[in-house]
Amino acid sequence: MSEVAGDPRRELRDNELEQSELAALLLRLWSTPSGWLGRLTSVDHKVIGRRYILTSFAFLVLGGLLAVLMRLQLSGAEQKLLSPDLYNQVFTMHGSTMMFLFAVPVMEAFAVYFVPLMVGTRNIAFPRLNAFSYWMFLFGGCFLWIAFVFNAGPDIGWFAYVPLSSLQYNPTKRADVWAQMITFTEVAALAVAVEIVVTVFKQRAVGMTLDRIPIFVWAMLVTSFLVLFAMPSVMIASTTLILDRLVNTHFYDTASGGNVLLWQHLFWFFGHPEVYIIFIPGTGMVSMIIAAFARRPVFGYTMIVLSLIATGFLSFGLWVHHMFVTGLPQLGASMFTASSMLIAVPSGLQIFCWLATLWDGRPVYRTPLFFVLGFFVIFVLGGLSGVMVASVPIDMQVHDTYFVVAHFHYVLIGGAVFPLIGAVYYWFPKITGRMLSETLGRWNFWLAFIGFNVAFFPMHILGLIGMPRRVYTYTPEMGWDHLNLLSSAGAAVFAASFALLIANVIRSLRHGELAGDNPWGASTLEWATSSPPPPYNFSRTPVVTHRDPLWADGDNLRVVAGLSVERREVLLSSIADAEPHTREASPEPSIWPLLTAIATTIFFIGSIFTPWAVVWGTPPIAVALIGWFWPTGSKEDEE
Amino acid sequence: MKQTVVRNVNELPSYGFGSQSGPWWGAMAFIALEGMGFAIAIAAYLYLYAVNPKWPLNSPPPDLWPGTLATVIYILSVIPNQFTNRRAHQTDLPGVRIGLVIMTLVGLALLVIRGFEFAHLNTRWDLDAYGSAVWLVLALHTTHLATDVGDTIVLTVLMFTHHATPRRFSDVTDNVFYWNFVVLAWLPLYILLDWTPRL
Numbered sequence: 001m002s003e004v005a006g007d008p009r010r011e012l013r014d015n016e017l018e019q020s021e022l023a024a025l026l027l028r029l030w031s032t033p034s035g036w037l038g039r040l041t042s043v044d045h046k047v048i049g050r051r052y053i054l055t056s057f058a059f060l061v062l063g064g065l066l067a068v069l070m071r072l073q074l075s076g077a078e079q080k081l082l083s084p085d086l087y088n089q090v091f092t093m094h095g096s097t098m099m100f101l102f103a104v105p106v107m108e109a110f111a112v113y114f115v116p117l118m119v120g121t122r123n124i125a126f127p128r129l130n131a132f133s134y135w136m137f138l139f140g141g142c143f144l145w146i147a148f149v150f151n152a153g154p155d156i157g158w159f160a161y162v163p164l165s166s167l168q169y170n171p172t173k174r175a176d177v178w179a180q181m182i183t184f185t186e187v188a189a190l191a192v193a194v195e196i197v198v199t200v201f202k203q204r205a206v207g208m209t210l211d212r213i214p215i216f217v218w219a220m221l222v223t224s225f226l227v228l229f230a231m232p233s234v235m236i237a238s239t240t241l242i243l244d245r246l247v248n249t250h251f252y253d254t255a256s257g258g259n260v261l262l263w264q265h266l267f268w269f270f271g272h273p274e275v276y277i278i279f280i281p282g283t284g285m286v287s288m289i290i291a292a293f294a295r296r297p298v299f300g301y302t303m304i305v306l307s308l309i310a311t312g313f314l315s316f317g318l319w320v321h322h323m324f325v326t327g328l329p330q331l332g333a334s335m336f337t338a339s340s341m342l343i344a345v346p347s348g349l350q351i352f353c354w355l356a357t358l359w360d361g362r363p364v365y366r367t368p369l370f371f372v373l374g375f376f377v378i379f380v381l382g383g384l385s386g387v388m389v390a391s392v393p394i395d396m397q398v399h400d401t402y403f404v405v406a407h408f409h410y411v412l413i414g415g416a417v418f419p420l421i422g423a424v425y426y427w428f429p430k431i432t433g434r435m436l437s438e439t440l441g442r443w444n445f446w447l448a449f450i451g452f453n454v455a456f457f458p459m460h461i462l463g464l465i466g467m468p469r470r471v472y473t474y475t476p477e478m479g480w481d482h483l484n485l486l487s488s489a490g491a492a493v494f495a496a497s498f499a500l501l502i503a504n505v506i507r508s509l510r511h512g513e514l515a516g517d518n519p520w521g522a523s524t525l526e527w528a529t530s531s532p533p534p535p536y537n538f539s540r541t542p543v544v545t546h547r548d549p550l551w552a553d554g555d556n557l558r559v560v561a562g563l564s565v566e567r568r569e570v571l572l573s574s575i576a577d578a579e580p581h582t583r584e585a586s587p588e589p590s591i592w593p594l595l596t597a598i599a600t601t602i603f604f605i606g607s608i609f610t611p612w613a614v615v616w617g618t619p620p621i622a623v624a625l626i627g628w629f630w631p632t633g634s635k636e637d638e639e
Numbered sequence: 640m641k642q643t644v645v646r647n648v649n650e651l652p653s654y655g656f657g658s659q660s661g662p663w664w665g666a667m668a669f670i671a672l673e674g675m676g677f678a679i680a681i682a683a684y685l686y687l688y689a690v691n692p693k694w695p696l697n698s699p700p701p702d703l704w705p706g707t708l709a710t711v712i713y714i715l716s717v718i719p720n721q722f723t724n725r726r727a728h729q730t731d732l733p734g735v736r737i738g739l740v741i742m743t744l745v746g747l748a749l750l751v752i753r754g755f756e757f758a759h760l761n762t763r764w765d766l767d768a769y770g771s772a773v774w775l776v777l778a779l780h781t782t783h784l785a786t787d788v789g790d791t792i793v794l795t796v797l798m799f800t801h802h803a804t805p806r807r808f809s810d811v812t813d814n815v816f817y818w819n820f821v822v823l824a825w826l827p828l829y830i831l832l833d834w835t836p837r838l
Contacts, residue, residue: 125665126661190672193672194668197664197668229671229672229675231672232675232676235676236775240775243771244771248765249765249774250766250768250770250771251683251687251771251772251775256766257767258768258771259768262683266679269679517640539642555640556643557642558642559642559643559645560644560648561644561646561647561648562648562650572659572660581655582653583651583653584653584655584660622789626793629793
């Protein structure tokens with residue numbers, strides 16, 4: 001093999017260069033090409049991660065505006081702001097946008113940006129797939145929203161139960177738009193999951209053994225496995241729904257041997273792990289923030305990692321608790337009740353570890369930590385109502401009421417959005433080089449915390465007194481108007497907190513205090529490089545001898561030398577011990593991922609109108625893929 | 640931040656085979672998610688089988704010969720596939736070319752037989768839920784078969800050009816690995832499609 005591997009001395013390596021000379025060469029080698037077209041070819045995980053983060057926050061704003069519309073409509077009895085038909089579209093768009101275009105992508109976006117930095121590598125594994133993933137996500141999201149603008153937004157709820165979503169009850173293209181948006185976003189999510197798994201398995205810094213991996217990276221690894229095993233289910237579901245509607249298959253047609261509950265099984269086999277796909281990254285962020293601000297390593301590292309893995313496994317055993325009212329055998333119902341309660345155990349363990357860390361640390365109370373403390377309160381409340389609805393008799397009573405709406409907003413916003421906003425404050429300095437304003441941050445937190453609780457706590461009571469979810473209005477005699485008005489007022493405050501966050505970001509981009517490499521004095525590798533990081537991340541690949549390398553080694557970064565400065569190269573290492581074994585080429589920028597995404601978009605959208613799209617839509621994708629993989633003669637390709 | 644060089648990786652190779660290469664792990668991850676896709680499709684088929692009192696619903700089971708013939712070829716195809724694998728590990732370009740040409744022909748033959756399999760399912764996708772399920776499962780596997788054949792053709796062409804560089808041999812072994820998955824995925828599907836309706 002050495003014969004064909006070539007003479008290692010024939011190219012320039014980084015061990016032959018001074019720091020400044022090395023940095024200049026690496027900058028030329030790893031930069032994204034300039035110009036409009038150049039930017040479209042970027043394969044830099046930070047550029048794509050930034051786009052991913054911004055796009056998913058744009059969808060958060062859109063989904064949030066829909067929530068505001070719903071709260072205005074429900075703020076009093078018999079309001080006329082939204083028609084019943086538009087209300088159906090609005091709540092479906094809100095749920096679908098928040099789940100598929102915000103919550104999952106934003107977590108993956110942070111992983112795309114930070115996992116390679118935290119494991120000390122120069123780019124994510126399969127960077128072109130990463131670019132493709134972003135374009136698919138963007139096109140899928142735009143497809144859904146453009147359809148909505150043209151009054152073709154889905155109106156079947158975010159889980160699109162059949163027979164409501166069947167051709168008989170939904171004869172327009174609205175359900176197809178929903179189903180195909182699923183395909184877009186799942187393709188994007190699956191691509192990122194593959195990249196994260198391979199980056200974490202193979203591209204970790206030398207010496208970053210399994211027990212030295214930062215907890216956020218562990219969380220994203222577990223999440224990626226959940227994506228790999230959960231999302232195929234919803235892709236089969238959405239595909240079969242489109243087939244039923246387009247070519248007259250009978251998967252969900254009871255008269256021809258189909259079954260409507262098959263849909264619920266397929267959807268929730270994905271849908272329940274989906275909750276953990278959103279929540280587990282949030283817990284990873286919490287662990288990072290707590291360690292940085294408690295000024296000590298997280299208590300119970302091993303227990304936290306095992307809890308993450310246990311949560312991942314258990315999340316596949318809960319899906320039927322969404323189906324308690326479908327008439328299950330009693331044994332089945334009891335089993336799923338038990339497993340639903342069981343999953344509270346690993347989450348509880350993590351919370352105790354975090355509390356112990358704060359207890360034993362010297363906490364510095366800054367905005368990121370405030371959001372984590374808010375997370376504790378809200379998530380624990382959501383967990384408590386979760387244990388309640390895990391019980392069949394209670395679930396039977398509150399199913400499809402506002403109690404459930406309150407429960408899942410407490411879990412999702414408490415469990416994921418509060419840690420996420422904390423993470424925005426925590427990592428913004430690394431991404432931009434500037435600090436967010438602490439004063440505005442405090443206002444942001446208190447508005448969010450108070451606004452959220454005022455908006456969603458009354459929904460528990462509304463649900464218990466009988467208000468069903470997804471109703472566009474109610475009559476005054478129901479007695480629901482005061483609590484709804486209170487809830488709407490809270491929603492306005494909550495929305496204001498996000499406006500403040502946006503204002504803070506815009507202001508700080510120009511006028512924020514300069515951050516420096518490591519403004520929080522944190523311990524993980526993303527803080528070992530400049531803020532924002534250069535295109536090559538690290539001028540030399542780090543070596544790790546401790547779980548908290550920057551605390552253990554102070555201002556001295558141990559590094560590896562010997563990588564090429566003539567071609568893009570990343571170091572591959574063994575899975576368990578992170579012993580380096582290969583200097584592997586990393587792909588250059590390319591326009592083909594974008595062209596492939598455009599071809600796939602034409603295929604996907606065409607195939608909700610005609611089955612022939614499969615015939616004429618495939619060759620352009622094949623051509624684009626060949627262009628993608630065909631060697632260009634560059635050093636990266638020909639080694 | 641100050642840097643201290645503690646290790647030199649000058650001598651490490653610039654590509655590796657199997658678990659030493661990034662793309663192999665990528666293929667593993669894709670196999671995991673696609674394998675899950677097959678598992679879900681099988682589960683959907685069995686769910687419909689379980690909830691219906693009669694199976695197949697309104698048609699006879701598929702004719703056995705196309706699926707059985709394909710199964711025999713799939714199993715035998717492992718031999719030239721492993722031959723290609725070995726030649727690639729030895730960076731033996733003429734041997735790899737022969738192996739890839741054989742695998743291309745095998746793949747094309749299986750695609751033709753796949754046409755017969757569809758024709759002899761004895762049901763249509765729009766007849767009833769049974770028809771929908773068998774067409775779904777067979778079509779799902781066909782996308783994998785066609786993708787791998789396409790990939791094999793491109794790789795074969797590549798190995799006859801000046802792009803047949805050392806790292807390409809690693810790509811060949813990844814293609815071999817993926818074909819094994821296409822074969823392994825087929826075996827339970829053969830039992831499901833051709834034998835379950837005869838139970």
